Amino acid sequence: MSAGMRTFGDRLRGIHAATIVPMTPDFRVDEAQLAAHLASVASTAGVSGLLVNGHAGENFVLSLAEKRRVVELAREHAPKDCLIVSGVNHESSLEAGCEAATLERAGADGLLVFPPNSWALGHADDCVIEHHRHIRDATTVPLMLYAAPVGAGAMAYVPPLLERLVADPRFVAIKEGSWEVATYEQNLRLIHKLRPEFVVLGSGDEHLLTSYLVGSAGSQVSLACVVPELVVSLWNAAEAGDWERARAAHEKLYPLAVAIYRDAPGGRATVRLKASLKLLGRLSCDAARPPQPPASSSELQALEQALRSAGAL
Numbered sequence: 001m002s003a004g005m006r007t008f009g010d011r012l013r014g015i016h017a018a019t020i021v022p023m024t025p026d027f028r029v030d031e032a033q034l035a036a037h038l039a040s041v042a043s044t045a046g047v048s049g050l051l052v053n054g055h056a057g058e059n060f061v062l063s064l065a066e067k068r069r070v071v072e073l074a075r076e077h078a079p080k081d082c083l084i085v086s087g088v089n090h091e092s093s094l095e096a097g098c099e100a101a102t103l104e105r106a107g108a109d110g111l112l113v114f115p116p117n118s119w120a121l122g123h124a125d126d127c128v129i130e131h132h133r134h135i136r137d138a139t140t141v142p143l144m145l146y147a148a149p150v151g152a153g154a155m156a157y158v159p160p161l162l163e164r165l166v167a168d169p170r171f172v173a174i175k176e177g178s179w180e181v182a183t184y185e186q187n188l189r190l191i192h193k194l195r196p197e198f199v200v201l202g203s204g205d206e207h208l209l210t211s212y213l214v215g216s217a218g219s220q221v222s223l224a225c226v227v228p229e230l231v232v233s234l235w236n237a238a239e240a241g242d243w244e245r246a247r248a249a250h251e252k253l254y255p256l257a258v259a260i261y262r263d264a265p266g267g268r269a270t271v272r273l274k275a276s277l278k279l280l281g282r283l284s285c286d287a288a289r290p291p292q293p294p295a296s297s298s299e300l301q302a303l304e305q306a307l308r309s310a311g312a313l
Contacts, residue, residue: 008110008142009199011083012173013217014048015235016201017041017224018056020273021070023287029066033283035077040282041225042078046232048218049083050074051112051175053103056222056270059089060117061289064099068106075107085144085220089114093131097138104141111135112144112175112220120153125161136170143171147187149179149204156183159190166194173199175220181207185214206257209250212238222269223257226276227312256306263302271295276303280312 019041022033042050052074053059053067062070067086074084086108090096100111113135115128136143145165148155156178157165165171174191178184184202191198202211205223212235224231234249260272274286275295286295295303307313 016049016220018051018054018222039077044228051220053087071106091116093134097134101138110142120155145174179204259302259306
């Protein structure tokens with residue numbers, strides 16, 4: 001079936017790589033390296049689409065013009081049937097609506113609504129509904145929710161709020177990044193009770209295997225921009241019910257997931273993703289925008305060892 005005949009939900013199935021944005025040493029977007037990165041990842045066999053302007057793509061430190069350019073380059077350099085979802089991340093609901101409309105015009109097939117970072121400190125549920133309404137009313141493409149990690153303070157949606165969000169028919173899928181197995185399963189069951197067709201993507205990079213065992217339509221993950229073949233092999237094995245093969249892929253992925261996402265200090269995933277790509281010879285400069293400092297020698301050592309365990313180096 002051609003991409004034109006399949007629904008957005010159908011096209012979300014499988015592995016979608018959350019991509020990074022290469023920078024020059026003086027922190028400008030390196031468009032040539034970005035185009036090469038997008039093309040390389042998107043053309044990997046088994047990668048169904050891209051998530052651009054996500055957390056890995058430093059969406060909170062890019063200007064709207066830069067985010068628009070990321071979508072344009074993805075549209076230009078990814079295969080024609082590649083599904084392109086763009087993140088929308090802004091503290092202001094008015095600006096988020098403007099951003100969403102701009103990214104839709106730039107060629108995004110769908111939009112993923114991130115909770116503003118300020119929500120980690122606390123918010124009224126009605127604020128969350130209002131923010132999503134602004135983006136909904138400014139756009140026409142399918143929309144996705146984002147379930148934030150349970151460790152991200154009040155940013156994670158509690159079940160009654162998740163019910164209200166899922167009730168809006170313009171939202172058709174969720175990037176489930178709770179990063180905690182029990183919460184993932186609770187949210188999956190709640191959503192499918194309310195809307196069986198709603199697409200749930202188990203997207204906690206450290207527990208993909210568990211998500212696939214519990215049930216998942218696929219994943220939008222940044223691990224797939226570093227070792228896409230390995231993430232695809234895990235998904236394919238899980239889809240085939242070959243849990244021995246899936247477990248073997250998980251064993252290769254696990255040290256890398258820990259080195260990128262779990263090792264202290266927190267909030268260093270994008271820096272470590274870029275450092276990994278540089279170690280693999282796929283990126284000439286691994287600069288991330290301030291305030292993130294470069295990868296330390298201990299981080300580089302852990303990443304190198306994990307990439308060797310994954311069979312990537």
